[in-house]
Amino acid sequence: MQIDHFQPMLRESIDRFLSEYRHGATDFSNYSLIFSRLLQNLPDPSLDYVWFYSALTFYTTKFAVVPSSSKQVLATKDLFQLLVSSSSSCNLVKKVALLAPVLYELYHLVVENNDLKREVEGLIDGIVSYISICCGHFGVEFDQVDDGMVVGLNLTPSFVDLVHVWVVDRIGKNCDFGDELRLFLPVISGRARDGVGVGCKVGYLAGVVMCEAFFLRLFSKFGFAMLREELGKELHDCTVQMLFGFRSYYFLDILLWMLLEPVLPVTSQLGSEDEVFLQEVLHDAVVTADYSFLPHQKGFHLPCKSLKNLAVRWVLVADNAIRSARELGDQARVISYVNAFSKSCLPSVLIKWVTNQTGMGERTSRSNVSSPVSLIKWLLIVEDQGARVFDCEIAKTYANAVICKSGVQYDLRAIMSNDNNLNGNISFCNDDEGRGGDKGDGDLEMVDSVDNEFLAAPGLMKSTVTDGTRKRKEGSNIEGEIPVKFVKYHFHDKSVSEKFSPSGNDDGLSSGSEVDNPVSDEDMEDMKQ
Template sequence: MNQHSPNSNSNSLQPLLKESIHRFLIEHQNGATDFSNFTSIFSRFLHNLPDPPLEIVWFYSALTFHSTKFTDTSKQVLLVKDLFQLLVSCSSSCNAVKKIAVLAPVIHELFTAVSGKKDLREEIESLTEGIICYVSIKCADNSDEHEGFGDLVSCYRELVRVWMVGKIGGDCKFGEDLRLFCPVVSDGVREGMVSEGFGVGYLAGVVTCEAFLLRLCLKFGCGISRVELEKELLNGAAQMISAFRSYYFVDILLRMLLEPVLPVNAMLNPKDEVILREVLYDVVITMSYSFSIPQKGIEPPGVQLKNLALTWLFVADNAIRFVRENGDRTKVISYLQAFSESFLLSHLIKWVMSQPGVQSKTNAPDIFTPVAVIIMILSKHVMTRRGFCCMIV
């Protein structure tokens, strides 16, 4: 399926869905708590459609979740667990990518629980671990990462409001809604969620990245030494990245590492954020990125792989500067060695050398550092600075 081709089921159901969302928001504002008139209709769609659109799954699940919230608001983590199980059940006939993407509301609610209920840490960690395992399994089941990456219909914005109803005002702008709905990614990542052509695959990457960061943040504050903490973070991050095997996830993670601060300020203090950043630098610089090599049909298209390598190049430069400023010469050497041996660097060099007229005019640097490679790419024999910037947009 073409990533930018709207799902036919979504198109045919869009008028009904929009009207139902509009009526729901009005009824909720008027104090209604029984939405069975909506759930009965959309329940039939879920059972009759072989691959229900994400929007239908979300609306039905949101109706059920909001109804439950009114009956018992004291068991927040249990409600989130029920929501997770509901979304898993409702998306059982969907492809693997969509099964991950539909979990965005779960991450939002879990983040709310983390921020507000410090005494529920054990329950939250257990549920987060369950979500991580589920996402890992679905990534392993996914024989083609680009299958089912159809556009989300325009109802996406309205559906975010459905999930956020009661938490925001009626005049809240969509960007503000989205910041609350997807709290563990950067503004730059969220901008990609409002652009034309935003698809299910990108949303799945956002969900995976949020779950990843949430799981790592929960390791802080456990009373263990910094050495043990860094070891657990490093092992956990490496295992999750290897298990997820997702282009969009890694691309989003790398882009957030280019930001001045990771979007975890609600969970970590500035000192802990620095610890997490360094651990993530360790992982993304030294990992093999074997998921990018053709395996079981999983390989990002050439343009995406090139862009991933370019983003990684700048992250590598940031990482080396970071550890150098901290006076860690051993780690600087380790980063440089890992950089020079990386599959992504090899891919970049091959791409540069394959450009018309470049091979005879451009000499590869004797020592590969991020700065040297950037200079080589920016060489007048390769492209203009403007062209280079356009490549990674």
């Protein structure tokens, strides 16, 4: 690996800057001149040098003018233009990751300056457009070259000091790095933020930047005199535009994880009513979007495991959306989401991956995949049989929590027609009603025991716990638990439709767009048992 001989000079300069800043210095042009020359001599400067040079210039300009809201907007716009021009020779991944300080400044402008919302909104739109232009040329470079083996594609130890440089005017001298990072990256979840640090891939940081731009753009739409329906349409259009514009595995992965959290990262600024409204809009856009571009789009090919992981996240989000809509009594949305699930290419991506990895081939059993819950149940069974479906324990925890929550179910038989389209009404029943109204303490057949951690999985805390008891086979009653019914899966001799058989590429993941789901009466009876 190539040694960066300028790192000692950078660390010494950062220490001097912080010392002089705390002692009231306002002019850092001497440092700026040195690092400006350095950037001109580096063919592909690292994030460290571009950030420090930009910070020096930003602070010098900031102290040279009379503070005002309008001047803050102009200073942030100048910072954006400076980062763009300073990174002209950088690779595309780095161009996006470098924008983190701009979004940090923009966040405070959005939160603190309601009188300049239009100006701030225009700047955010410009940044989103710039990111989309960069993403249009990413191709393989963004998600496959960023493997940590290429010089400059991982964050160095100087990243910690540079975060301190950017937030120095809003923190104390001995602030913990975790608090500094929380201040520097305010518009993402704690889980996503935990992935940022020394050794982190620059591509991951770029995905974080995209998520921040994503939520800031949506947040900036609130606060104007606009009808709710009109606002919802604008938010939906913006969401879809960015979903297809930001072509990055890291962006989609972080976004889907964040949609599984109990609350969105902008909840404290929006208020509960607007947060619920935004959550509904995001569910509409994310669940119903056409993701066929993921396995097929030219110049954007994800490794099979990455595509599989996104598909798993999406199925969990789809279940979360259906559950939320059902709790709100929004039957039309439930039908829309189940419809979108049945037509999406992502369930078939998962089934193709399983058939390829397990070697089932023509012997593959057909699961009932008419809903996210049924697919998740099948994936858990496959995982228990040895296939590594879930890439981390927290994903499997979410999946098990979904099964725990499935005590309240919807009867898909009422809306399944012969051509597999969902065009009827959904009838809801709780677990007792599904057993013919028997409210006694009869035994439930358990696939395996579920620990309390599954019930406490983030994003699955909203549903109401019903009063009741569950009788264990040992005969003890435990009160206050959620009545859960686990269904048996009968594996048939018939294979998955030819649409799902591995073919075409090395992982069998380029697939048809819809889930083939011929559900027999016998299958439905099995699901009720």
